[in-house]
Amino acid sequence: MRSKYLLIAIVLILQACSLIPDTGEMESHGTWLQAKSEHYVYYYRPNSAAAADIDKIEAEQERVFTQLNKLLGTHYNQKIHAYIFNDLADAGFTDKTGQAFPILNTIEVIYGLDGYTIGKRGISAHEVAHIITFNGWGPTDLRILSEGIAVYMEHATYDSEADYGSSQMIVAALSAHGNLPDIESLASDFEKFDTNISYPVSGSFAGYIIRRFGMEKFRKLFTEGRSDHFTEDFQSVYGVSLSDVENTWSHQSDKSLAQ
Ligand SMILES: [Zn+2]
Known part of the structure; x- marks a missing residue:
């Protein structure tokens, strides 16, 4: 080990x-x-x-x-x-x-x-x-998760999570224009994306899966997942498909734009 x-x-x-x-x-x-x-x-x-x-x-x-x-x-x-x-x-x-x-x-x-x-x-x-x-926890080569949790912690350590909305708003705006990167690409090619997109999108996604499934599972994915087979690793840790979770997450963001 x-x-x-x-x-x-x-x-x-x-x-x-x-x-x-x-x-x-x-x-x-x-x-x-x-x-x-x-x-x-x-x-x-x-x-x-x-x-x-x-x-x-x-x-x-x-x-x-x-x-x-x-x-x-x-x-x-x-x-x-x-x-x-x-x-x-x-x-x-x-x-x-x-x-x-x-x-x-x-x-x-x-x-x-x-x-x-x-x-x-x-x-x-x-x-x-x-x-x-x-x-x-240990090292990870998944920047979607290491930056994702760092950005999400900015929100979670605030008094309220009101400010979490800023990442959500960016996701919603990207989604509305058809520019939301898919999670698998972000996991395998994080550096390819503009940091103004990769950071808030990762923060929003990390926040979503932490709030929905808990920190322990996130930690497992963080330490055991790898960028070159993230989709499979996600499925084995969460027992649900990445595309299903991604779909619910990105539609939840639509709502935050409407508010
Ligand atoms: Zn960072």
């Missing part, structure tokens, strides 16, 4: 650049201040927005840490290292606003003029969900 995980982890390292930083990427460029809370070490820039709000960031991240363990059924207890950059340029991000390196228990996020990927209710859960699912 262990060697199976190891092999998968190695394959994942080769496939997913977000798991391990590029050479030199983690070298600390610029000055960092440091703060600690129970489950995190924060690194942030002097005189930054994060420096001014560090107490608020700590409170929100601790709240979400506990809530994620509860929702995911995990007991993850390692310290997460959070590098908080001022903006996209400071982080060197061109195609993302945050990233997680689960093997290193490290996240890189922004807090400032370009937006927030830490410390604000909702988005506070995303990168932490990547760290906890990878270390608490």
Whole structure:
């Protein structure tokens, strides 16, 4: 079992650049201040927005840490290292606003003029969900599920699930125009799709199957499913066909557009 995980982890390292930083990427460029809370070490820039709000960031991240363990059924207890950059340029991000390196228990996020990927209710859960699912459940090559649960956790860790509607609305709009990607393609070719489509659609689908069938089954699919035979894996975990579930899910989204 262990060697199976190891092999998968190695394959994942080769496939997913977000798991391990590029050479030199983690070298600390610029000055960092440091703060600690129970489950995190924060690194942030002097005189930054994060420096001014560090107490608020700590409170929100601790709240979400506990809530994620509860929702995911995990007991993850390692310290997460959070590098908080001022903006996209400071982080060197061109195609993302945050990233997680689960093997290193490290996240890189922004807090400032370009937006927030830490410390604000909702988005506070995303990168932490990547760290906890990878270390608490195991690796997966199914980005539809790893991004799906991270996006869904943004909604589920909110006070209410009111904001879950935003992913649903995108799905409904795509569906109405005949542009909703089919789940099998998203599972096998996640990178092929625009992130403005792949992320919310994955979040909506993950949320739907979690709410309908529970977290334990989702976890089973996450750890045992593979991107090259997702349809078969879905059927064997859920005992129902992917197309049936996909059909109900996408029609449920039609309703959210009407509301
Ligand atoms: Zn993500």
